[in-house]
Amino acid sequence: xxxxxxxxxxxxxxxxxxxxxxxxxxxxxxxxxxxxxxxxxxxxxxxxxxxxxxxxxxxxxxxxxxxxxxxxxxxx
Amino acid sequence: xxxxxxxxxxxxxxxxxxxxxxxxxxxxxxxxxxxxxxxxxxxxxxxxxxxxxxxxxxxxxxxxxxxxxxxxxxxxxxxxxxxxxxxxxxxxxxxxxxxxxxxxxxxxxxxxxxxxxxxxxxxxxxxxxxxxxxxxxxxxxxxxxxxxxxxxxxxxxxxxxxxxxxxxxxxxxxxxxxxxxxxxxxxxxxxxxxxxxxxxxxxxxxxxxxxxxxxxxxxxxxxxxxxxxxxxxxxxxxxxxxxxxxxxxxxxxxxxxxxxxxxxxxxxxxxxxxxxxxxxxxxxxxxxxxxxxxxxxxxxxxxxxxxxxxxxxxxxxxxxxxxxxxxxxxxxxxxxxxxxxxxxxxxxxxxxxxxxxxxxxxxxxxxxxxxxxxxxxxxxxxxxxxxxxxxxxxxxxxxxxxxxxxxxxxxxxxxxxxxxxxxxxxxxxxxxxxxxxxxxxxxxxxxxxxxxxxxxxxxxxxxxxxxxxxxxxxxxxxxxxxxxxxxxxxxxxxxxxxxxxxxxxxxxxxxxxxxxxxxxxxxxxxxxxxxxxxxxxxxxxxxxxxxxxxxxxxxxxxxxxxxxxxxxxxxxxxxxx
Numbered sequence: 001x002x003x004x005x006x007x008x009x010x011x012x013x014x015x016x017x018x019x020x021x022x023x024x025x026x027x028x029x030x031x032x033x034x035x036x037x038x039x040x041x042x043x044x045x046x047x048x049x050x051x052x053x054x055x056x057x058x059x060x061x062x063x064x065x066x067x068x069x070x071x072x073x074x075x076x
Numbered sequence: 077x078x079x080x081x082x083x084x085x086x087x088x089x090x091x092x093x094x095x096x097x098x099x100x101x102x103x104x105x106x107x108x109x110x111x112x113x114x115x116x117x118x119x120x121x122x123x124x125x126x127x128x129x130x131x132x133x134x135x136x137x138x139x140x141x142x143x144x145x146x147x148x149x150x151x152x153x154x155x156x157x158x159x160x161x162x163x164x165x166x167x168x169x170x171x172x173x174x175x176x177x178x179x180x181x182x183x184x185x186x187x188x189x190x191x192x193x194x195x196x197x198x199x200x201x202x203x204x205x206x207x208x209x210x211x212x213x214x215x216x217x218x219x220x221x222x223x224x225x226x227x228x229x230x231x232x233x234x235x236x237x238x239x240x241x242x243x244x245x246x247x248x249x250x251x252x253x254x255x256x257x258x259x260x261x262x263x264x265x266x267x268x269x270x271x272x273x274x275x276x277x278x279x280x281x282x283x284x285x286x287x288x289x290x291x292x293x294x295x296x297x298x299x300x301x302x303x304x305x306x307x308x309x310x311x312x313x314x315x316x317x318x319x320x321x322x323x324x325x326x327x328x329x330x331x332x333x334x335x336x337x338x339x340x341x342x343x344x345x346x347x348x349x350x351x352x353x354x355x356x357x358x359x360x361x362x363x364x365x366x367x368x369x370x371x372x373x374x375x376x377x378x379x380x381x382x383x384x385x386x387x388x389x390x391x392x393x394x395x396x397x398x399x400x401x402x403x404x405x406x407x408x409x410x411x412x413x414x415x416x417x418x419x420x421x422x423x424x425x426x427x428x429x430x431x432x433x434x435x436x437x438x439x440x441x442x443x444x445x446x447x448x449x450x451x452x453x454x455x456x457x458x459x460x461x462x463x464x465x466x467x468x469x470x471x472x473x474x475x476x477x478x479x480x481x482x483x484x485x486x487x488x489x490x491x492x493x494x495x496x497x498x499x500x501x502x503x504x505x506x507x508x509x510x511x512x513x514x515x516x517x518x519x520x521x522x523x524x525x526x527x528x529x530x531x532x533x534x535x536x537x538x539x540x541x542x543x544x545x546x547x548x549x550x551x552x553x554x555x556x557x558x559x560x561x562x563x564x565x566x567x568x569x570x571x572x573x574x575x576x577x578x579x580x581x582x583x584x585x586x587x588x589x590x591x592x593x594x595x596x597x598x599x600x601x602x603x604x605x606x607x608x609x610x611x612x613x614x615x616x617x618x619x620x621x622x623x624x625x626x627x628x629x630x631x632x633x634x635x636x637x638x639x640x641x642x643x644x645x646x647x648x649x650x651x652x653x
Contacts, residue, residue: 011255013202015191015195015201015202018192018195019195022195022196026196054383054384054387057383058380058383058384061378061379061380062380064379065224065225065258065378065379065380066199066200067199067200067216067220067253067255067256067258068200069255070255
């Protein structure tokens with residue numbers, strides 16, 4: 001199992017947050033922490049996710065290819 | 077300018093020719109705008125038909141199909157079709173009406189949160205609350221559906237947003253935002269080199285083609301690679317659209333109801349090159365077994381697919397056409413080891429024995445499905461488009477119907493949606509009016525969307541429908557037979573629905589055939605005249621689909637047609653003499 005802290009910038013709409021959580025659910029990874037802030041024209045989210053490395057990688061790739069997600073970076 | 081007028085103008089500019097849907101209170105402004113448009117709108121009998129028809133259109137044209145629905149039940153009726161498009165990676169844009177903004181959230185009449193419902197299954201969905209964004213959001217949704225790995229999108233338009241005046245905005249200048257048209261990355265050179273090394277060292281190479289090969293227009297490149305390295309080519313169920321099955325290297329569909337030679341190719345291969353496929357359990361069985369004893373190269377446009385179900389030895393993210401071209405060019409500079417020259421031919425021979433055996437079987441009291449399919453293939457022109465419903469007939473079709481041109485076999489693979497065939501056929505006919513379109517259906521599957529017959533007559537989309545009529549939910553019955561001790565429960569349809577009269581009530585000629593000659597004759601007439609017809613073919617409800625790999629088992633656990641093993645052994649012995 002692996003833990004990763006991710007910082008994401010999302011388009012400012014409810015759908016973006018919901019889709020992000022749905023992707024985590026589909027990937028069957030655990031969401032340990034989620035901080036979501038609205039900032040100007042975007043939403044910033046910091047997630048602490050836990051799961052098998054392949055699943056976390058899948059989640060990151062899935063998120064990166066979603067039009068709702070403007071950027072994704074690993075924090076540690 | 078009214079927002080919905082602007083939307084329709086943009087649709088025209090993007091080349092939208094046809095939309096499938098049903099008007100209702102919440103999308104009336106959009107329909108009013110369509111009144112003066114060059115876009116043909118097809119009034120379907122149920123919104124599920126609209127989504128399947130849009131998918132059929134999209135698959136033939138390789139561009140998004142458009143489905144329209146009003147709010148509430150109109151929108152929710154689209155869901156099956158939207159999820160179907162997602163599972164088979166087809167570009168589809170759904171445009172739903174919504175209650176006016178001031179009523180949203182009040183449980184108003186015909187209010188439903190369609191965006192919330194489809195969000196797990198779409199690439200993008202949004203409610204457009206600002207009328208000045210209506211064109212932008214459509215362009216985003218349209219381009220998103222078409223770009224990268226294709227898939228469905230949805231925009232939900234409150235009625236008052238549609239009818240608001242947005243001034244004279246320069247519609248032509250509205251383009252998609254960059255995040256909606258993310259180009260697939262170019263295949264990584266190191267991965268190409270690593271893949272080429274694996275290929276150079278392999279003895280028996282099998283290429284597994286998925287539906288992504290078709291959408292990437294990479295059929296020629298795939299076959300070129302196969303010829304170059306003497307690979308056996310097998311395909312997934314959605315991948316059947318991607319390859320010509322009369323090519324000497326192509327064996328056919330693999331998986332739970334795959335052909336014997338295709339499953340054997342995977343089992344025997346020491347390298348499998350998977351292209352444009354998500355490697356579902358239905359195609360490859362348990363991932364751990366698939367990985368055992370063979371190297372895997374996985375090429376896919378969607379980076380999240382590489383490693384999702386099977387961790388490959390080499391993953392190549394990118395467009396299939398580009399990746400295959402890069403591989404071919406790399407391999408052309410390398411010396412590769414000689415391969416077992418007779419391997420593919422041996423597999424082909426196994427397939428021929430299978431066909432010979434099946435076609436030599438004596439009929440029971442009714443017609444044999446695989447012989448019916450053989451006749452359909454013989455009678456149809458090469459470029460005719462075939463759709464299927466879901467069930468036994470679909471599996472017989474994937475086993476015995478040979479695709480002779482890419483893009484001519486449309487089926488519901490991932491979701492397995494009964495009722496897909498007829499509306500998808502209508503969409504295909506809308507996309508290719510000059511081609512013959514034939515829907516192979518089961519009686520259970522056909523009756524789920526049979527009202528579409530009315531639409532094909534009304535809009536002059538002549539589709540031939542052949543119903544494999546066993547008065548049963550045949551595939552479920554087969555499972556109850558094989559795995560539930562023949563405890564048949566709710567699978568035998570004892571009603572007296574007369575499919576001929578049903579067809580005639582919609583204005584479609586119905587023909588009940590009792591011999592292969594009658595079938596051939598009815599087909600010839602319908603093809604010659606390009607006319608809608610329903611051909612009711614009685615088949616035996618005890619007829620089963622073989623081969624079959626039991627659920628959860630590896631491909632080598634295949635159940636063969638009774639008697640085939642002895643037949644094959646005898647044939648090999650006589651050839652040895």
